Amino acid sequence: MPTVSMTVNGKSVSADIDPRTLLVQFLRETLQLTGTHVGCDTSQCGCCVVHVNGDAVKSCTTLALTCEGASVVTIEGLAKGDELHPMQAAFRENHGLQCGFCTPGMIMTSVEMVRRKGHDLDEHTIREELEGNLCRCTGYHNIVKAVAAGAKAMAAQGK
Amino acid sequence: MYAFTYHRPTSLADAAKLAGAHSDGKVIAGGMTLLPTMKQRLAAPSDIIDLSRLDDLRGIEVKDNVVTIKALTRHVTVANSAEVKKAIPALAELAGMIGDPAVRNKGTIGGSVANNDPAADYPSACLALNATIHTNQRAIKADDFFVGLFETALGEGELITAISFPVPQKANYQKFRNPASRYAIVGTFVAKFADGVRVSVTGAGSSGVFRVADFEKALSANFASSALDGKSVAASGLNSDIHADAAYRAHLITVMAKRAVDAAK
Known part of the structure; x- marks a missing residue:
């Protein structure tokens, strides 16, 4: 079996894997980082979004082997100890989740959205940018509010 | 798998x-x-x-009124490229309509064109803009490249290296998409060049992307959406599925083509 090495949440990891291993399987099953979810497994729902070299990607549609040498950040990598990332805090403050299944993907997508689109996000931009993330509870209204607030809070904390 | x-x-x-x-x-x-x-x-x-380590296959160049995009350039890069937005705004807009942000962060122009999905966006741009597909062996005109459903002129061991698009006077892409898959139910690309207009349609044809000679002739004579009044593509040969039947797709082709003409810049 080939070996894959990458940095996940700042830590170097390496493992022998079946070439078929998807990045999400590597994260959840090999590294036990189960915060990244598998919703649809068909690249529609975005529950599995993580950052690979800073880009938000669907880890259910990425081979782990293609991430050789990459820097991966998952939802577990956002908080600093007990201190939530401002986007996580904003989701809590704004009740931006109901069952919470889609939340890790929503937050990873939102953090990258802020990096690309800036801290002052209007509702239309947020809804367009969240196109690849589905919430089965349909709680989009509060999610959009959370993203807007999280984006501003990220600016205040220099993120 | x-x-x-x-x-x-x-x-x-x-x-x-x-x-x-x-x-x-x-x-x-x-x-x-x-x-x-x-x-x-x-x-x-x-x-x-x-192919992810072939860094030479990434990048965009605009020279002598031709936009050349290397094969591994991602949709997000094309959508945000100041050079592409300036030279062929319709092409940057098209790239920004593919899939969703996470898909655009990974998907490449070479992959989309080589795959020739009948509902993909880029093949319509290649055809309407009279693009040339460069491979490690030769250069192929878009008119000769898209052979059929998921089928292209690429031979074994032949890889796309870049795609070059002549800059039109005006162009626009209008996409009526499936909201779940984000693929085109019908997408129409209209491009006006000094020597005539080219119109291509994706999402509708049962053998993939195609040009509409009748629309091209009418728009070459008069580049106005009214030139397409009363014109339509025959429903036979168009896809029918649970999202849209062939007659509906035929209707959409004219509607989207008119919108593209009105929006062309």
């Missing part, structure tokens, strides 16, 4: 050699179509040849 052997070449020559040597293999760029297909066991390549 069925088992495969994984390769990670570091040069185009090695990638082409591997692709030529493994006739049941597949090259992978962004993997946005190939991986879902493999996961559904609709494809079972013996070998996967990962």
Whole structure:
């Protein structure tokens, strides 16, 4: 079996894997980082979004082997100890989740959205940018509010 | 997913050699179509040849009124490129309509064109803009490249290296998309050049992307949406599925073409 090495949440990891291993399987099953979810497994729902070299990607549609040498950040990598990332805090403050299944993907997508689109996000931009993330509870209204607030809070904390 | 052997070449020559040597293999760029297909066991390549280390195949160049986009350039890069937005705004807009942000962060122009999905966006731009597809072996005109459903003129071991688009006077792409899959139910690309207008349609044809000679003739004589009044594409030969039947798609082609003419810049 080939070996894959990458940095996940700042830590170097390496493992022998079946070439078929998807990045999400590597994260959840090999590294036990189960915060990244598998919703649809068909690249529609975005529950599995993580950052690979800073880009938000669907880890259910990425081979782990293609991430050789990459820097991966998952939802577990956002908080600093007990201190939530401002986007996580904003989701809590704004009740931006109901069952919470889609939340890790929503937050990873939102953090990258802020990096690309800036801290002052209007509702239309947020809804367009969240196109690849589905919430089965349909709680989009509060999610959009959370993203807007999280984006501003990220600016205040220099993120 | 069925088992495969994984390769990670570091040069185009090695990638082409591997692709030529493994006739049941597949090259992978962004993997946005190939991986879902493999996961559904609709494809079972013996070998996967990962092109991600071929950094020479990334980049955009605008020179002598031609926009050249290298094969591994991602949709997000094309959508945000100041050069593309200036030279062919319709092309940047099209790239920004593909899939969703996470898909655009991975998917590549070469992959989209090589795959020739009948509902993909880029093939319509290639055809309407009279693009040239450059491979490691030759240059192929878009008119000769798209052969049929998921079928192109590419031979074994032949890899797309870049696609060059002549800059039109005006162009626009209008997409009526499936809100779940984000693929085009009908997408119409209209491009006006000094020597005439080209119109292509994706999402509708049962053998993939196609040009509409009748629309091109009318718009070449008079570049106004009213020139398409009363014109339509025959529903026979168009796709029918649960999202839209052939007659509806035929209707949409005229509607989207008119919108594209009105929005062209």
